Amino acid sequence: MKKYDLIVIGGGPAGYAGALKAAQYGKKIALFEKEKIGGVCLNVGCIPTKALSSKAGLLENIRTQTQKEVLRDAGLFSYKKIQKQKNEVVNRLTRGVDSLLKAAGVDVFLKEAEIISPNEIKAGSEVYSTEYILIATGSSNLLNLSFDNKNLSYDSTGLLNIDRVPSRMVIIGAGVIGLEMASIFNSFGTKITIVELLPEILPDFDSDVTKAYQRQLEKRGIEFQLGSLVKSIDSIQENKKRIIFTDKDGQEQNIITDIVLCSIGRKPNVDKANAEKLNLKIDEKGFIVVNNMMQTNLPNIFAAGDITGAPLLAHVAIKEAEVAVKNMFSDKKNHRSTNLVPSCIYSYPALAKIGLTAKQAKEKNLEILEGVYNYIGNGMALALEETTGFAKIIVSKKDKKIVGGQILGEQSVELIMQLAVVIANEMTVDQWDEKIMVAHPTLSEILHEAIMDSDNKSIHTPLSKKS
Amino acid sequence: MKKIKMPPGGQNVDELMITTWEKSVGDQVKRGDILLTVETDKAAMDVESFASGTLLKIFYEEGEVVKIGDVIALVGNPDEIAEIKKSAEYEKSIDIQSPTVEVSEAIEDEYQPIMPTETDKAEKDLKYEDKSSDEFIRVSPAAKKLIRDNKLNIEDIEPTKGKISQKDVEEYIKKNQTTPKEESDFKRIPLTNARKTISKRLTKSVQERPTFHAEVEIDCTEIIKLRKDLFEKYQEKVSYNDIIAKALVNCIKEYPLINAKMTEQDIIVFNSVNVGIAVALEENLIVPVVKNVEKLTILEIAKNNSENINTVRSGKFNPEITQNGTITISNMGMFNISRFTAILNPPEVTILAIGRINKEPIWNEEQEKFVAKPLMTITGTFDHRVVDGAYGAKFLNMLRELLENPLLMLA
Numbered sequence: 001m002k003k004y005d006l007i008v009i010g011g012g013p014a015g016y017a018g019a020l021k022a023a024q025y026g027k028k029i030a031l032f033e034k035e036k037i038g039g040v041c042l043n044v045g046c047i048p049t050k051a052l053s054s055k056a057g058l059l060e061n062i063r064t065q066t067q068k069e070v071l072r073d074a075g076l077f078s079y080k081k082i083q084k085q086k087n088e089v090v091n092r093l094t095r096g097v098d099s100l101l102k103a104a105g106v107d108v109f110l111k112e113a114e115i116i117s118p119n120e121i122k123a124g125s126e127v128y129s130t131e132y133i134l135i136a137t138g139s140s141n142l143l144n145l146s147f148d149n150k151n152l153s154y155d156s157t158g159l160l161n162i163d164r165v166p167s168r169m170v171i172i173g174a175g176v177i178g179l180e181m182a183s184i185f186n187s188f189g190t191k192i193t194i195v196e197l198l199p200e201i202l203p204d205f206d207s208d209v210t211k212a213y214q215r216q217l218e219k220r221g222i223e224f225q226l227g228s229l230v231k232s233i234d235s236i237q238e239n240k241k242r243i244i245f246t247d248k249d250g251q252e253q254n255i256i257t258d259i260v261l262c263s264i265g266r267k268p269n270v271d272k273a274n275a276e277k278l279n280l281k282i283d284e285k286g287f288i289v290v291n292n293m294m295q296t297n298l299p300n301i302f303a304a305g306d307i308t309g310a311p312l313l314a315h316v317a318i319k320e321a322e323v324a325v326k327n328m329f330s331d332k333k334n335h336r337s338t339n340l341v342p343s344c345i346y347s348y349p350a351l352a353k354i355g356l357t358a359k360q361a362k363e364k365n366l367e368i369l370e371g372v373y374n375y376i377g378n379g380m381a382l383a384l385e386e387t388t389g390f391a392k393i394i395v396s397k398k399d400k401k402i403v404g405g406q407i408l409g410e411q412s413v414e415l416i417m418q419l420a421v422v423i424a425n426e427m428t429v430d431q432w433d434e435k436i437m438v439a440h441p442t443l444s445e446i447l448h449e450a451i452m453d454s455d456n457k458s459i460h461t462p463l464s465k466k467s
Numbered sequence: 468m469k470k471i472k473m474p475p476g477g478q479n480v481d482e483l484m485i486t487t488w489e490k491s492v493g494d495q496v497k498r499g500d501i502l503l504t505v506e507t508d509k510a511a512m513d514v515e516s517f518a519s520g521t522l523l524k525i526f527y528e529e530g531e532v533v534k535i536g537d538v539i540a541l542v543g544n545p546d547e548i549a550e551i552k553k554s555a556e557y558e559k560s561i562d563i564q565s566p567t568v569e570v571s572e573a574i575e576d577e578y579q580p581i582m583p584t585e586t587d588k589a590e591k592d593l594k595y596e597d598k599s600s601d602e603f604i605r606v607s608p609a610a611k612k613l614i615r616d617n618k619l620n621i622e623d624i625e626p627t628k629g630k631i632s633q634k635d636v637e638e639y640i641k642k643n644q645t646t647p648k649e650e651s652d653f654k655r656i657p658l659t660n661a662r663k664t665i666s667k668r669l670t671k672s673v674q675e676r677p678t679f680h681a682e683v684e685i686d687c688t689e690i691i692k693l694r695k696d697l698f699e700k701y702q703e704k705v706s707y708n709d710i711i712a713k714a715l716v717n718c719i720k721e722y723p724l725i726n727a728k729m730t731e732q733d734i735i736v737f738n739s740v741n742v743g744i745a746v747a748l749e750e751n752l753i754v755p756v757v758k759n760v761e762k763l764t765i766l767e768i769a770k771n772n773s774e775n776i777n778t779v780r781s782g783k784f785n786p787e788i789t790q791n792g793t794i795t796i797s798n799m800g801m802f803n804i805s806r807f808t809a810i811l812n813p814p815e816v817t818i819l820a821i822g823r824i825n826k827e828p829i830w831n832e833e834q835e836k837f838v839a840k841p842l843m844t845i846t847g848t849f850d851h852r853v854v855d856g857a858y859g860a861k862f863l864n865m866l867r868e869l870l871e872n873p874l875l876m877l878a
Contacts, residue, residue, distance in 0.1 A: 062581050076578035165579065167499045167515065189583060237472045237536055239517060256474055258517070 004030045006328065007121050007130040009113050010269075012039015013314040014136035014305025016097050018321035023104035025329040030130070031106050032113035032123055038094040039138055040306075041314040044157040047093055049180055051086035052160075053346045056187030060348055064385065079165045079188060086160075114271070115278060118300040132300050132328045135288060136321060139266040139306035144172075147230045152241050153262040156181065166190050166258035170243050172230055174201040176345050178263040182222050183347030193223040193255055195230055195245050204343065206357045209392060209406045213351050216388055216408075220348075225253070233260055268307050283309070292335045294324035302328065311341055340420055344413040349389050352416035355404030355423045356394050367397035371454030373446050373461065375409045380441040386410035391450040393419075400428040402451060411443050418447055429455050468543030469518035471502060473533045482786065483507055484532045485539070486667055492731050494522045496542055503539070506664055507786070518542040528730060529671065530813040532790040609633040613640075661751040672813050680808045681859050682846040683867045687824050691841060693873050701766060707843070708796050709769040711821065712742045714869040715794065716761045717876055722862040726793045728814035729853050743792035743812065744772055746779050753779045754812060756792040800824060806844040816850035817859075 006022045008015045011033030019031045036043050059077060066074040101108050113123040115135075121128045141155035154162075156177050165188045171178045174196035182192045201224070202210045214224060227248035236242050236256065244254045268286045275282050281289040281297040287309035294302045302324035305317030319336065326334040345351040361368045371393040375381040389409020396403050405419040422432065429451055438448045452458040473483055483505040490502050501513045502522070524541040527533050606614070606621065613636040614621055624631050624639045658666075690710050697705050719726045719740055727736045740761050743754040755775035757768055778784045797809045798821040809820040822844040828837035845866065849859045869875050 059581055063583075066582055074581040077581050078578045080577050167517065189579065236475045238470075240474060242475055 002030070002126075002128045004028050004107075004128060004130040006030075006132045006134060006325070007032065007113070007128060008134045008136060009115070009121070010039065010136035010138055010305070010307075011037040011097075011108070012136060012138045012305060012317065013041050014138070014307075014317035014321040015039065015134070016101060017318040018134045018136060018304060018325050019101060019106045020104050021322045021325040022329065023106060025325070027329060029104075029106045030109060030121075030128060031101060032109045032111055032121070034110070034112040036094060037098050037101070037108065037110075038090075040140075040157075041317075042094050042097065043090055044160055046314055048086050048090050048160050049156075049184065050346055051089040052082065052184050053180065053348070055082045055085070056184045057348055059187050080163060083163060114274060115280075115301070118278070118298045132302065134321065134324055134328075135296075135301065135303040135307055136305045136317070137269040137307050138317075139268050139312055141262070142265045142267045143262050144230075144264055148233045148260075148262065150233070150235065152233045152235055153260040155262055159259070159261050162259070168255075168257040169193075169259045169261060170195060170255050170257045171261045171263060172196075172243075173262065173264040174198070174224070174226070175263055175265070176202075176343075178261065179217070179345055180347050181261055181263065183217065183220075186217075186220055186222050187348065191221065193225060193257075195225045195228045195243070197227070197229060199227040199248065201226070202345075202351075204357070205351070205353055205406055206359055206392065209351070209353075209408060212390070213349070213408050216349050217347070228253075266306065266312055268309075270307065285309070293327045293333060294320050294336060295327065311338075311343070313341065313343075316341055340424060342413075342416050342420060344416065346413060349386075349409050350412045351406075351408050352412040353404075353406045354416050354419050355402075357404055357406065358392075358394055361394060361396075361403065366403070368403070369395040369397050369400075369454040371395065371450045371452065371458070373449035373453055373458060375443075375446060377449070377460055378441075378443060378446045380443050380445065381410065383441065384410060384443075391415070391446045393447070393450045393454050395429055395451075395454040400430060400455070401426050402429065402432065402454075405447075405450075407447075409443075409446075415443060415447055418444060429457075433457070468523065468541055468547045469520070470538040471514075471516060471518065471540040471542055473505070473535050473537050473539050474514055475535050482532050482534045484786070484790075485527055485529050486511060486664065487529055487671060488525060489513075490516075490522050492522055492525055496520065496522055504667075505533075506660070511660060511663065516542055521545045523547065525731065528728065528814040530668065530815075532786065606631040607633060610636045613637070659750060665752060668813065669810050672811050676811055676813070677851045678811060678848050679851050679856060679859070680846055680848055681856070681863055682806060682844055683863045684827075685843045685845060685867050685870050686829070687841040687843050687870070689873050690870055691824075697765070703766055703769060704773075705765055705769040706772065707800070707821065707824075708744055708798055709765055709772055710873070711796060711819070711845070711866075711870065712744075712757065712760050712768050712772075713763075713765045714866055714873075714876060715742065715819075716740050717869055717878075718862055718865045719761075719794075721865060722858060724854055724858060725817045725849075725862050727816055727853055728793075729816065729850065734853055737793045739793070741791050741793045742768075743789070743795040743815075744775070745795060745797040745809075746776055748780065748782075753784075753789060754792060754795055755779050755784075755788045756790065758791065794818070796821060800843070806846055808846050809848050811848055811850055816853040818848045820846040820848065822846070 005027035006029045008019045008029065008031040011031055015031060016037065019029050022029050041047060062071060062074050065071045109123060111123040113121050115133060116122045119129055121130060141157060143153065143155060159181060167190060169185055169190045169192050171182050171192060171194045174194045178194055182194055186192050200207060200210060201214055218224065225245065225247055228245045230243060230245045233241055233243045239258055240256055241260055242254055242256050243260055244252060247253050270282060270286045270288065272282065272286060278298065280301065283289055288296055288303040288307050290296055290303050290308050294304050296303055304320035304324045306312045308320065323334045323336045340354060343353045358368060358370060373391050375389045376387040381387050386409065391405065391407045393402060394404035395401065402422050405416065407415050432451050438444045449458045449460050453461055486504045486506050488503045490496055496502065496516045497519050498517055500516050502516045503514050504511055505514055520543045522540060523543055527539050533539055610631045610633045613633060617640060624635055627635055690707065693710065694705055697703060723736045726740055727734050739759045741756050741758045742760050743756045745752060745754050757771040757775065760768055775788060778788060792812065792815060794815055795812045795818040797818060799807055800821055800823040803823050805825060806822040807820050809818045811818050824841045824843045826839045827842045829840040831838045845863065847859055847863050
């Protein structure tokens, strides 16, 4: 019987990051993956969608410049070629992860593995013994059979593999996946309606931000049906489906569409029966219960990533796996922190958030100041012709510490990380003002002006607007 | 080659009527182009093509009612047309579901235009609704003035790039023909779907069908008597329309082109005579059809007709009742109209307009004096593409002869 220090189950961000981290401790590691190294993120999630959204953004730019007559005869594009390029990106990245694992001396098995005891794994007929186990089996798309009993809707994985642009798509669920897919396929020419049960989108953001965001998407022709309940999906003819829902006024509506995308959430990849047998604690939704050291109720077994529940994000998964492995092999105890999880939506325009929102501050009874600055006042944004959007900064009133930010607009997903540094270091508005010089011209100046605006000190905001 | 099928029209709708074909055979179509408009009794909708290529064949004409899922057209490569022609599927009478033709893969262009097409744009603009009033929408001062002066609703005007300009307002005014007048000068009646449909179909009928009119005067002495006899004998009320319908069958046997329709390639002559009778409702005009009149006695025709009329007037009827007509009768006698012309009910090629019965002086050769006779006018409107003048005239005269001597119907 082969003996390992750590066996990782799952080759997604949590799994491969955990394995690589453990390798830094000089440990002997095996990693089992039943499908493809890279998991959802690399194969059918973050990375392929970004490959598509970059092309979507390119098309939007060409359209803008053609309308302005900078370009003439915009020409044609091939979705097949975009797909091909997307697949190349995915292959390169998964090959990269594969070779990192090999270089780290991790034994990679492309097999399904089963935990038979806290120290034993069975894969096929072989049993492997180990000191620790890291469960990183992730999550998969949730489909809803109550309104889709014939399984006519696509999940995001299926949608990524279609070989031509549908002319009509209805998206159920206005979460991050739904919104990104809406934005991407809208750019490729698909007419889109998003049907969402909640009366507003993205409840974790402030509603002034989400309203402005929704408006931008509506301007591009994406239709929102909020507060709407899907009743049924049926097949009408070859490649045509009819989705019936009641809208916010209780009126029944129906849309004939090529594709229905169901993006209503994800479910854990958990073997409930086996968990029960092992006495491994899972919650009512099937997510594995861990403490803040990422340890399950069975001391040798740790879990990380989507399988431990929200937020289901690759960057959270990687961080959790690293915390888990540190707690296995170092004396210093490490704790997971969920305060500063950046949340990014790669749509056009993009939306990003970190730290507290005004809504959350209010729930915590924290008195705050808000600073806002619009892209249109920024030289770089003007030069890039990306003048849509704004940054909103949340500052604690008492000590002027910057505690959160939301950015809508070009590069917001990159800009937000500056705030991560600021918030993690508990920087105040005055400290930022004294210590930080922002290069000119950059979009980062938007952040600077928004931070200064919280204290009414933005010199690029008209005086008349200041209260 | 791709089959274009009749899409569903919503819940509880099994079939739809084709209102207009926006494309003709031979036209290039792209995915997303509007091929045709269809309607239910409640709503009209556009049918987009999901295939690209040439419109090779149209199976159903305007005015025809088609079951959801039935193949209504073929789109593909023109080279394929020869192959289809040879096949049985060319005629819609063949069961479309039977796989008589191997359907090849769609010839889809791999490349699609980066700039949205005009129809795409229109769609997108149509969909864009400004929900949050003027919180974000900017309105230029000139536009504001125009909106105020014309008493327009700002929410009705489509902004361009998030801003309402003077041009947007001007275009809106132009499009809506709103004259800057006081509202009290006129009353605005919104168009109902029924009204839109009537307007669309009749306009198209007149625009696309060269017609001619011809009229005969009929001495109704005998058919008045026939009606009376039938009532005395059977206690059944038979209308003049029923008797005319019965007479029509004999005439059509002699003049089959009266009971036909025209397609792009040919004239289709129907074997059965399905007579539609125009019924005026408060806000609509419905033409219920009595089918297979050639197999019915006058009493049966009368029974079917009065049932149809009652059903239609009740307002609750299956659209099937108005389908598959091959000829129409419109009678305005009860409105005291002496004569009028009617507009063809596509795809039919004949409609008969019946006037009131009125006593008129007629010269009697034998008695050498004017004698009062109950006369009725029948004015035929014919599609001249199918029915020639002399042909129509002969048909009307035979009809006159039969109505004046109903016993001849037995011949």
